Amino acid sequence: MWKIQLVTAWRRLKNNKSYAIINIAGLGASLACAILLFLFINYHLRFDNFHPGSDRIYRISSRTTYGGVEGFNTGVPQPLGKALRNDYPYFENVAMRAEVTEPLVTIGEGNDRKKFDARSVFTEPAYFNILHLPMVSGTPASALGEPYGAIITEETAARFFPGQHAVGKQFTTANGVYTVKAIAKNIPKNSDHRFDIFLSYSTFKDYNAFLASDSIWGGISSSIQCFIKLKPGVNARLPANALPEVIAKNNPEDRGLMFFIMLPLRDLHFDTRFSGTIQKKYLWSLGWMGAFLVFTACINFINLSTAQSLSRSREIGVRKALGSTRWQIFGQFLSETFLLVAAAVITASVIVSLSLPQLNKTLFTDIPLNSQTIILLAGVAIILLLAVMLLAGYYPGVKQARLNPVKGMRAQTRPQGNKGVSIRKTLIVLQFAIMQVMIVGALVISRQMHFSMNTDGYLHKNGILLLRIPEKNASTLHTLRQRITQLAGVETASFCHAAPLSATNMATSMRMDGREKDEDFQVAIKYADDHYLETFGIQLVAGANLPASDTVNGMLVNEMLVKKLNVASAEAIIGQTIRVNNVRTVVRGVFKDFHNRSFHTNLQPLSLHSDIRRFSELAIRINMQQSAALMPAIEKIWSETFPDYLYNHRFLDQDIAAMYEAETLLKQLVEIFALVAVLIGCLGLYGLISFMAEQKKKEIGVRKVLGASVPSVIWLFGREFTIMLVAGFVLSAPLSWWLMNSWLEGFQYRIGVGPGIYGITVALCAAITLLTVGYSSIRAALMNPAVSLKTE
Known part of the structure; x- marks a missing residue:
């Protein structure tokens, strides 16, 4: 029995290639994303799980x-x-x-x-x-x-x-x-x-x-x-x-x-x-994202299958008249579903195998494509095959199995009442809601990352080359800086312990002269020379720069420190003596506040000191248009200065990106899978418009005979999709607002989830809907009414 059903299903799908290709493409893409997400989540959950006890x-x-x-x-x-x-x-x-x-x-x-x-x-x-x-x-x-x-x-x-x-x-x-x-x-x-x-x-x-x-x-x-x-x-x-x-x-x-x-x-x-790599809540969010993608693909399958059932009513009626039971009809449909899902799983497995190396490169993972991974992949594929086959095939199979054979052979397939239509529309509303949640997520995460990376815009962050300094000899460092700054394309250079925005920060107690005890807060310390402000574009608001000195000889403080010390103004603190890290020195200037850590933490009181013993990096601001010629020249000078050491370099913007590694990773995944959700959603809309066009064929013919214009017929479809789009927005807006605000709570400095983001989301969904259903609705509106009314 199953062999006959599978052969029949194969012939059916071979004769209806467009239906098969659309289903396999949608299911294959969603299953590939789900499998990749599973491998990614499994990779992180297995960290350090091999230690006994x-x-x-x-x-x-x-x-x-x-x-x-x-x-x-x-x-x-x-x-x-x-x-x-x-x-x-x-x-x-x-x-x-x-x-x-x-x-x-x-x-x-x-x-x-x-x-x-x-x-x-x-x-x-x-x-x-x-x-x-x-x-x-x-x-x-x-x-x-x-x-x-x-x-x-x-x-x-x-x-x-x-x-x-x-x-x-x-x-x-x-x-x-x-x-x-x-x-x-x-x-x-x-x-x-x-x-x-x-x-x-x-x-x-x-x-x-x-x-x-x-x-x-x-x-x-x-x-x-x-x-x-x-x-x-x-x-x-x-x-x-x-x-x-x-x-x-x-x-x-x-x-x-x-x-x-x-x-x-x-x-x-x-x-x-x-210093953990990624929070578990991010992993569970990605898991739900994969489940949503599979769910939207199943929605597509159901809508396309029920749309196809209109053209199969006579076939099913004849089968039932010849003695086929409901279970046999249901089994026939499940056989077709099995072939489609199996093809989709195979497609997904090929996509996963081909994209895994790029996934490792993009997401900084090391998921091997070895026998263990292949076995794991096969197990996941089998589970998805069974789950999706039942999830996507059950409702259409039951619906076709219940078809009245007399009405089926007469092609009377219009559902009684609006029950069938309501289920399909409900599924599309859910699909719209999922699509909008993912688009809102992609927009919010992208904007927050842009805000984090580009706030303190007056600071120079791009084109800053950082080199390790293995020795602290004053004359050696002076010669090194002099040789490098003479290169065409080098704008300036500074010795320091760390860049302004860096994961490397030190903090200690402090006390102003005349006060009985240390302050109840700590001050962050950065060590830098007199070229630090110029190299990174730090702005002085009062006083003067650090002097050219190899030892502590004055300090600079930020505006936040002035406020924390309850000093009246930036000018009033100039000349005051402060003990920091058990060293007494005079405040020479006040610089504008900037974030010395990621936006996950609050703005800190900060001081700058010059001490050659603390320098570990040379920061070089270069013209990136000349970087191809500059990089070998800088390496040559550094290697001649420190022949006993290995040359290593990095750029400041790479360091800053590393501070938001987990968020950047989440951003990339959400953007990729939001795009996949949109593509799958387009297939779902195509499925529903196909169903509606077939269902309303006679109605459209009657309207055109009675004088209806083409735009009014197109609006017949547009009105229903507009209602579903708005319903999806009503469903998704509170959920996406709660999810994104919960995520943003991890940042002390963050954007707001305002109406602009939702306006962009609705506009994108409306444009996607228009492009997807436009062709089919126009084709239905232009159909010759004589053809649509000639049915029996």
Whole structure:
């Protein structure tokens, strides 16, 4: 029976190619998007899920409330690990980790010397007992238990010492020469804790004595992190309740202002407050987006199928008259649905296979097209095949199975009352609503991202080249800047610790002379030379620029700091002495406020200081039209100045974009899938206009015989679509307003979801509707009434 039904279904579809192609294209596109979204969501949900006992693994991070402003930091004071290990019995293992900011590694000497970039980190041996990092040779205890010991991964060993046994070899990085004492297996790519080299933590004090001190409880650096693994059976609330005691005991001045938070390992990837990659709510939103796309494609299928049923009424009537049961008619229709959906699933799988490399490139993912992914893809495809076949095929199949055979053979297919029409129109209204929600989402996210990237428009953000400065010798840096600024196309250059808008920010306490205690807020510090304002276009509102000096000799403050200090005006603070980071200096000028962090955080009090010891970057403003010739010339000068280091560069606008990586990713996905939703919606509108044109064929013929004009006949269709468009807007407007305002709450500085966005959305949907239904409605209006009335 099923074989006959499938053969019959194949013949039917082969003889009705346009119907089959439209359905396969709509379903295939929506299923491809749904599968890609599933793979993307699955990729992120699997981060760091391979560690045994992951439910007992936590990272301790910091939260501060200085001046009533909440701040979050992945780092903790360095002595925290020792205090937890010695004073509390809750932990199976405690390990500190400190990242190395300079990635350069050198091997060999003289002409045989090779240079590599490798992510390095100081770790305690217990770190390998917390995270699952299997060893190939050696043990963490023996490798990291003594100073200047190191563990490298298999991949790193092959890169540093190709064809050689790496254990016992030496390399230079960070602060000295290290010996490879163990080899670890490569860390899976779905981990946020991937490093190439692990250095003995006891050597950290030689790298940065200040941060490595056991007495620096007030200093927090995001590079210093603490990982813990609870003993089996220990309730996480017990150590969490003990953390305030640690602050009260070791750092009482910051009690009530600094807090330690235990974050589960499995949540680190999703907590963007603490450098997480993407929030789970974004993933669930994308999941719903994929479901909506599949749902709209099913709506199309239902509308096209019911429209086609008009031309099949005689066939179904004859089948039922010859003895076919309802179940056989229903099965015949499901067979056709199965073939269409199967073809759509195959089409979607091909699209996914071809587009996955581009998806990885665009969305910064690493989803492999290996056997595991193919098996997963096949499983998802089968589930979608069954689900969509039933979802899209049930209603049209039941409707055709219930057709009265006498009326079917007489082609009396007009539904009784408006029940059938109402269901189809309801589905189109839902489709309009989904389309409008996605268009509103794309518009709001795009506008917010444009607002975030281009506010503080007076600052120079484009054409700013950032180079790493590995040495702090004054004469060397002066010569480097002089040589680079002499190049044609270089406008200006500045040494600094970080750009104005940057993820790298430092904050500390401050006190004005004459006041008894520190202010109840912290001030952000940026170190820069006297060319910083010119390079980035920062505007002074009072006073003068920083002097040309290699040491702290005056400071600049922003307008926000003047307000926080309750000073009467910008001019009034000039000449005042302020102690910042335990250094007393005089305010020389006040500059216009700008955002030194992303728009997720509030505007901060900010100060600029000049100190060559703090410089780590050279910012060069270049004419981008001459960049092709400038880039090799700049690299040549830098390499001649620092021959022992690897040249690396980046542009400021890339750094700024990285600060909004999750939002940019969401923007790209929403824009792509909003376009797909529009295309699928066009197919749905085509299906309904086909149904309406066939249903109203006699009515149109009668109207034209009685003198109706072509425009009045076209309006017969336009009126119904206008009502459905407005109904879709009424349904989508409150939902989209709530969704977008919930998303915008993550930004301290944001746009509003105003009537302009909804006006654009309705106009776009109206234009899409006009273009989609215009041809069919005009063709129906121009049909010869003699043909439309000649039916029996």
